[in-house]
Amino acid sequence: MPPTPSHFWPFWWGGLAVALVAVGYPLVTGRLLGVSGLYAVLLDRLHLRRSAPALAPSDFERALLAATEAEFGAAAVAAATDGAAPRDEAGERAALSEAAGGGGIGLFLPGLLLGGLLSQAWQRHWPDPSSLGRHFDLRFGAFGPGAVAALFAAGVCIGFGTRMSGGCTSGHGISGVATGQPGSLVSTATFWSVGVGVSWLFVLAGR
Amino acid sequence: MRRAVDLAAGIVFGIVLARSGAADFDAMNEMFLFKDFHLFGVALVSTGLTMLGLFALRRARRRALQGGPIRFQSRPLHRGSVLGAAIFGVGWGVCGACPGTALVQLGQGHLVALATVAGVACGSLLFPVVNRRYLGWATASCE
Numbered sequence: 001m002p003p004t005p006s007h008f009w010p011f012w013w014g015g016l017a018v019a020l021v022a023v024g025y026p027l028v029t030g031r032l033l034g035v036s037g038l039y040a041v042l043l044d045r046l047h048l049r050r051s052a053p054a055l056a057p058s059d060f061e062r063a064l065l066a067a068t069e070a071e072f073g074a075a076a077v078a079a080a081t082d083g084a085a086p087r088d089e090a091g092e093r094a095a096l097s098e099a100a101g102g103g104g105i106g107l108f109l110p111g112l113l114l115g116g117l118l119s120q121a122w123q124r125h126w127p128d129p130s131s132l133g134r135h136f137d138l139r140f141g142a143f144g145p146g147a148v149a150a151l152f153a154a155g156v157c158i159g160f161g162t163r164m165s166g167g168c169t170s171g172h173g174i175s176g177v178a179t180g181q182p183g184s185l186v187s188t189a190t191f192w193s194v195g196v197g198v199s200w201l202f203v204l205a206g207r
Numbered sequence: 208m209r210r211a212v213d214l215a216a217g218i219v220f221g222i223v224l225a226r227s228g229a230a231d232f233d234a235m236n237e238m239f240l241f242k243d244f245h246l247f248g249v250a251l252v253s254t255g256l257t258m259l260g261l262f263a264l265r266r267a268r269r270r271a272l273q274g275g276p277i278r279f280q281s282r283p284l285h286r287g288s289v290l291g292a293a294i295f296g297v298g299w300g301v302c303g304a305c306p307g308t309a310l311v312q313l314g315q316g317h318l319v320a321l322a323t324v325a326g327v328a329c330g331s332l333l334f335p336v337v338n339r340r341y342l343g344w345a346t347a348s349c350e
Contacts, residue, residue, distance in 0.1 A: 026271065120225070133232040156327075159334070
């Protein structure tokens with residue numbers, strides 16, 4: 001089968017655009033780009049996932065001071081707390097919530113969906129809703145329960161595997177590899193290789 | 208304001224993924240089969256430029272425009288790095304999507320991608336349960 005005619009941006013422009021997002025996002029928000037963990041954040045905010053209870057900053061500090069006193073004595077605690085500025089507990093809670101994925105981070109995923117919608121609306125061309133393309137039709141045949149089940153199972157593998165490895169194509173493949181993280185280099189090489197292998201298995205199976 | 212920024216960033220990234228071909232099943236499949244090197248080119252250019260950009264960002268400033276430090280998350284090698292990536296690779300090879308591009312596909316009107324997104328959500332919910340009950344692995348993600 002010949003390659004799909006390309007109606008996409010040239011590769012160099014697509015790569016530049018991805019890089020602009022990957023660098024611009026941390027510049028603005030302070031967080032590196034990474035999508036897979038956002039599913040957990042969004043599910044947490046929709047109360048579909050049980051998260052660990054948040055510890056109040058004052059409780060955390062009390063526990064830390066108690067441990068410090070046990071290890072180094074009361075004088076060390078007095079030296080650490082003498083002249084300390086009044087606590088902004090509400091501000092600290094907000095900062096901890098933001099660091100744990102609060103704020104607006106849960107809106108990134110709906111944004112992706114909207115981005116796809118806007119991109120297609122701009123082109124004024126809507127695809128067959130029951131297909132992902134001609135290779136998809138070749139692989140799964142006519143749309144039916146088999147195709148849906150295969151996509152769902154693939155999605156479970158994607159969600160499970162990315163949580164296990166701690167990232168996906170954006171978190172590991174872009175941000176992690178770009179910053180030379182060992183876990184990302186290994187994970188990226190692994191999921192690329194397995195993706196290639198699985199695709200060739202389908203070819204060998206005549207799909 | 209933070210909500211607007213994250214929503215806008217998601218929209219922009221969604222458009223970029225759609226227009227660069229990263230959300231296209233056929234293009235992804237052709238990349239995996241080495242029939243078309245377009246997405247390889249996108250990946251190489253994006254990774255290279257991101258490397259330069261993040262290096263410059265790290266040297267240029269410590270604080271984000273929204274306030275707070277710019278956190279360069281470390282991603283060490285851990286027990287789930289290879290197996291987790293392999294499981295993800297199986298899913299990626301079958302459906303041509305990752306957690307982000309599955310949502311872009313759905314937004315583009317490929318309603319069948321709803322099955323993929325539902326699966327990703329279920330997998331994301333399932334792993335912490337399995338990890339807490341059976342594995343007990345420290346996977347460098349907060350669970």
